Amino acid sequence: GFPLGARQAGRDTVARATVSWEVPPPGHAEHLGLAHGRPTLVHRYWSASPGGREQRTAVTSFSSVALAEVEELARYRDRADGTGAAELRRCYDWMRRAGLSLHHRDTITRVEGTPSVRVTRQVHDQHARPLELTELVMDAQQDVLVYEFMVPAAV
Numbered sequence: 001g002f003p004l005g006a007r008q009a010g011r012d013t014v015a016r017a018t019v020s021w022e023v024p025p026p027g028h029a030e031h032l033g034l035a036h037g038r039p040t041l042v043h044r045y046w047s048a049s050p051g052g053r054e055q056r057t058a059v060t061s062f063s064s065v066a067l068a069e070v071e072e073l074a075r076y077r078d079r080a081d082g083t084g085a086a087e088l089r090r091c092y093d094w095m096r097r098a099g100l101s102l103h104h105r106d107t108i109t110r111v112e113g114t115p116s117v118r119v120t121r122q123v124h125d126q127h128a129r130p131l132e133l134t135e136l137v138m139d140a141q142q143d144v145l146v147y148e149f150m151v152p153a154a155v
Contacts, residue, residue: 020082024061
């Protein structure tokens with residue numbers, strides 16, 4: 001899933017994902033409707049090639065709405081110390097199971113002066129409430145970004 005960097009890390013890739021309870025990065029709090037300095041659940045992902053070259057970093061911050069509505073996310077609060085491994089691959093499934101309809105908005109920009117791109121994902125629910133903000137930075141020379149979409153069947 002996207003919070004982990006859009007795809008599974010390759011076999012030889014070194015990857016790490018953690019969650020912590022902290023003040024979100026600049027720009028995240030405002031988008032998520034959090035008061036300045038208020039901590040929230042923050043997911044961090046990092047991967048590198050076998051030679052140690054950084055390939056991807058991702059930081060995801062969750063809103064108080066997401067934490068209140070999604071039981072599985074709320075459970076991470078007590079163990080979000082930034083040291084243990086985090087498995088949020090099913091995050092969007094959890095949100096849908098909680099009755100939230102998800103609207104994703106992805107913006108892709110070049111990181112000036114580098115061969116990297118930044119993908120900023122904003123996720124809102126059916127009431128236009130912010131749920132998550134993710135910033136993924138990847139080396140466009142070493143990696144590929146693949147988007148897969150599944151369109152639900154008509155009811």
